[in-house]
Amino acid sequence: MLFNSIDFAIFLPIVFLLYWFVTNKNLKLQNLLIVIASYVFYGWWDWRFLSLIVFSTLVDYTIGIYLGKETKTSKRKILLWISILVNLGFLAFFKYYNFFLDNFITAYSFFGHPLDARSLNIILPVGISFYTFQTLSYSIDVYRNKLEPTKNLIAFGAFVSFFPQLVAGPIERATNLLPQFYKKRTFVYHNAVNGLRQILWGLFKKMVIADNCATVVNTIFDNHQDYSGSTLVLGAVFFAFQIYGDFSGYSDIAIGTARLFGFNLMQNFAFPYFSRDMAEFWRRWHISLSTWFRDYLYIPLGGSRGSKTKVIRNVFIIFIVSGFLHGANWTFIVWGLLNAIYFLPLLLTNNNRNHLEIVALNKKWPSLKSLLLIVLTFGLTTLAWIFFRAETITHAFLYIKGVFNKSLLSIPEVRPTNVLILLVVFIGIEWLGRRDEYAIETLGFKWKRPIRLGFYYALVILILLFSRNEKTFIYFQF
Structure with missing residues (x-):
């Protein structure tokens, strides 16, 4: 169901x-x-x-x-x-x-x-x-x-x-x-309302953001040889938001539904695309699986203790196993391997715990340095997502090859204006709510009640207007 x-x-x-x-x-x-x-x-x-x-x-x-x-x-x-x-x-x-x-x-x-x-x-x-x-x-x-x-x-x-x-x-x-x-x-009324609010945000992520991004992603990935480098970049970026909206949307609905029944589930995503390095990203992405592997595989293997050789071995084991868990395809193994390569230098130089607090915690905007680090981290993550989305290793390399040519600086052939506007709105809301467990947990509490309710109704209307046919969640196949 x-x-x-x-x-x-x-x-x-x-x-x-x-x-x-x-x-x-x-x-x-x-x-x-x-x-x-x-x-x-x-x-x-x-x-x-x-x-x-x-x-x-x-x-x-x-x-x-x-x-x-x-x-x-x-x-x-x-x-x-x-x-x-x-x-x-x-x-x-x-x-x-x-x-x-x-x-x-x-x-x-x-x-x-x-x-x-x-x-x-x-x-x-x-x-x-x-x-x-x-x-x-x-x-x-x-x-x-x-x-x-x-x-x-x-x-x-x-x-x-x-x-x-x-x-x-x-x-x-x-x-x-x-x-x-x-x-x-x-039954606690406040918890139930909080649960419904999180369900609403999860449905928005899935049905408005993820499913509409999926339409663009499928078109570009299935016909990558026909598009310019800039269009392929657009497809990869849209997939990054598709998988985030899809998977974190499911988690939000699950956590919110559990609250309706008096249960507290752990936070599974903590605004990972605002991360400033790959170590921070993996502390904020699919937290329940990352911590599971940390406690039941990485630490028993020795963790970051011991020689550099053992540390390197442990990092590669954890990421390759994580990749393989995602599916029976070499693309997932390469995805895991690539993330291990990203993560390893931070661990070996003891810089893997540099960013423990959310970016711009007590500020409205990030510093220029933080913004550049966010963009770099998102770029590396998106590059890895190409392997995750591709049907085969060959497909992934051909896709990447198509990105890096003269057409990279051209205007994308696919211009989904509606989806781009939705993404800008989505990123803005996520940024405003990044200090909470989910973006709209307390967003608007200081607004006048009619405005706050209008915001919730607007989300409902967007879900009804932009939702596609019932689409399964990406992670159901994992």
């Missing part, structure tokens, strides 16, 4: 009313309703894959119980590895089986030994990466004794399948989200 669909517009109020007016006096019933609603939400796409969520839930719930009882380190490690292998095994099969098979056939044929093997017609379950990493955080934290194993199967099932963030994050830690299912929730 898509957030930007009529189905969800009907589904959400029904669940909301049942949650607060029918099951509100019984915590177990509330949690059970969340499980049922989450399974309906996920099963709306393809009910057959509900078995994966149920199986993953039962495996990690059982592993947690046994980890709580077991004291021997060797047996605890075995239990942890069962959880890791089961979860990553499903992920590897559905997401990477054909990728590895095709590359194995290619490599085998290279040495003059053709191999007759057929790929499988495998459907990738929506959101499998997200709930896999979420449930893994539970097993790992229980193993590390950072979390007491739960004996409440319904609460754990609700944690794994919580529908607002089930298919595209944020990837919640068990230490943050699971305890919220143990506590009685009470």
Whole structure:
């Protein structure tokens, strides 16, 4: 079920009313309703894959119980590895089986030994990466004794399948989200209004910014050989805003929806395109995944401790794995590799924590130096996004080759005036609201009420005017 669909517009109020007016006096019933609603939400796409969520839930719930009882380190490690292998095994099969098979056939044929093997017609379950990493955080934290194993199967099932963030994050830690299912929730009007405001902003990002940018991006990327360098730059820039509006828009809707039900999810994006270097960008982009890799892969590998060689190794491992997680294509691996190259000099020179505060924190405008750094960082990020968007490595290099020629200084052939105006408005609003968790969290609070309400209604009208047909979210395929 898509957030930007009529189905969800009907589904959400029904669940909301049942949650607060029918099951509100019984915590177990509330949690059970969340499980049922989450399974309906996920099963709306393809009910057959509900078995994966149920199986993953039962495996990690059982592993947690046994980890709580077991004291021997060797047996605890075995239990942890069962959880890791089961979860990553499903992920590897559905997401990477054909990728590895095709590359194995290619490599085998290279040495003059053709191999007759057929790929499988495998459907990738929506959101499998997200709930896999979420449930893994539970097993790992229980193993590390950072979390007491739960004996409440319904609460754990609700944690794994919580529908607002089930298919595209944020990837919640068990230490943050699971305890919220143990506590009685009470309706707080202010939190609900805040949630609705964040949902509105998320829908604007997705349906107005991302989907309208997508129309331009698809035209340019699919016909890159026919366009000038300046037009190709426009396509890459529009894709940067498409993926940001699409993914952060989903996160905003998810976080806002969770607030309607009394839950607090972590911030997943913190205005990343205002970053002044790549280290700051990765602290602000897809925060839930970046911190997951930091805590469960980078630090266990040694982090930034040890020799320069090990530090370099760790950085490249973290970014290449992150790239590979995004999809079974060499383009994503190159994307991750390129970001590692961007990040490494900052880490090796101890400049990776230079910009911990939001840019121009107590000022209206950035300094010239900050502005130049923002533009440079955005340019490097956009260059990497070309590999992310391209169908193949060859496609990406041909696209980049097309950028760097004499036509780079020409006027773009594609001139989507409406979308450009929308982007300028969007960037302006994001800049004004950059100190908050999301752009319109407190924007306009000092305005007169009619003006503030007019602003909200204007966003609604823009969503209705510029929204395209229901388009899936980009990260559903990851």
